[in-house]
Amino acid sequence: MRKLIAAFKISVDGRTxxxxxxxxxxxxxxxxxxxxxxxxxxxxxxxxxxxxEQYWTAIRNEPGTPHWIDDTPPTPGEIEWAEVAAxxxxxxxxxxxTSVAWPNTRIVRGLDEIADLKRRPGKxxxxxxxxxxxxxALEAGLVDELRLIVHPLLAGEGPALFATTxxxxxxxxxxxxxMSDGRLSLxxxxx
Numbered sequence: 001m002r003k004l005i006a007a008f009k010i011s012v013d014g015r016t017x018x019x020x021x022x023x024x025x026x027x028x029x030x031x032x033x034x035x036x037x038x039x040x041x042x043x044x045x046x047x048x049x050x051x052x053e054q055y056w057t058a059i060r061n062e063p064g065t066p067h068w069i070d071d072t073p074p075t076p077g078e079i080e081w082a083e084v085a086a087x088x089x090x091x092x093x094x095x096x097x098t099s100v101a102w103p104n105t106r107i108v109r110g111l112d113e114i115a116d117l118k119r120r121p122g123k124x125x126x127x128x129x130x131x132x133x134x135x136x137a138l139e140a141g142l143v144d145e146l147r148l149i150v151h152p153l154l155a156g157e158g159p160a161l162f163a164t165t166x167x168x169x170x171x172x173x174x175x176x177x178x179m180s181d182g183r184l185s186l187x188x189x190x191x
Contacts, residue, residue: 001118001119002117002118002119002120002121002122002123002124002125003118003124003125003144003145004043004114004118004124004125004127004137004142004143004144004145005033005035005038005039005124005125005126005127005143005144005145005146005147006127006128006129006134006137006138006143006145006146006147007033007035007126007127007128007146007147007148007149008129008131008134008147008148008149008161009023009026009029009032009148009149009151010023010148010149010150010151010161011023011025011150011151011153011154011155011158012150012151012152012153012154013154013155013156013160014160014161014162015155015156015157015158015159015160015161016129016130016131016158016159016160016161017155017158017159018155018156018157018158019156019157019158022051023151023155024070025151025153025155026151027070027072027075028075028077028078029055029078029081030075030076030077030078030080030081031077031080031081031084032077032149032179032185033147033149033185035124035126035147036080036081036084038123038124039088039123039124039125039126040088040089040122040123040124040125041088041089041090041091041117041122041123041125041126042085042088042089042090042091042125042126042127042128043090043091043092043093043108043114043117043125043126043127043128043133043137044090044091044092044093044127044128044129044130044133045092045093045094045129045130045132045133046092046093046094046095046096046097047130047132047133048128048129048130048133049092049094049097049100049102052102052128053100053101053102053105055067056081056082056085056086056102057101057102059074059078059079059082060082060083060086063079063082086102086103086104087103087104088104089104089105089106090102090104090105090106091105091106091107091108091113091114091117092105092106092107092108093108093109093110093111093113093114093133093136094107094108094109095109111136111137111140111142114137114140114142115140115142118142127143131159131160131161131162131163131164132164134161134162135161135162135163135164135165136164138162138165138169138190139165139166139167143190144189144190145174145187145188145189145190146171146186146187146188146190147185147186147187147188148184148185148186148188149179149183149184149185149186150183150184150185150186151181151183152181152182152183169190169191170190170191171188171189171190171191172188172189172190172191173186173187173188174187174188174189175187
């Protein structure tokens, strides 16, 4: 069975974004997790989809133009991910969306469809968010692995990654790696 791998860039206090609605401390949204060769599909929630589609379309269409987060041009890793992402099937978990603009994307209505996706042949699946979607998938027993890039700051306000999680979940540390600027890469299996 394919693994569903949830991956997030968070602050030390577990925030996925600040009070402005995005993680202004993240300098690149490239695949720092090492997932690109391992996955052949992506899952995200409706809330994240809107920003995701806009952000990555802009990078694909104008790779030299500064982006809205910090007014810097996309990194080479972001340009690479924009091209890879345009080829990968995406599944947007939503009860309300009726259409999507990102290439090779379809709307799924429930976590049972994600469970079905895991049973199909293929590589692993990248669950990229948002936080409520990841928490719901974790609660449903669908998440097999959690990859975190922890940024060295306390964000204070903003949503926590697993704020809505009700059940306790044991984690097994598979890998830890120190990255530049004091960031940590953590890989956990879900018990």
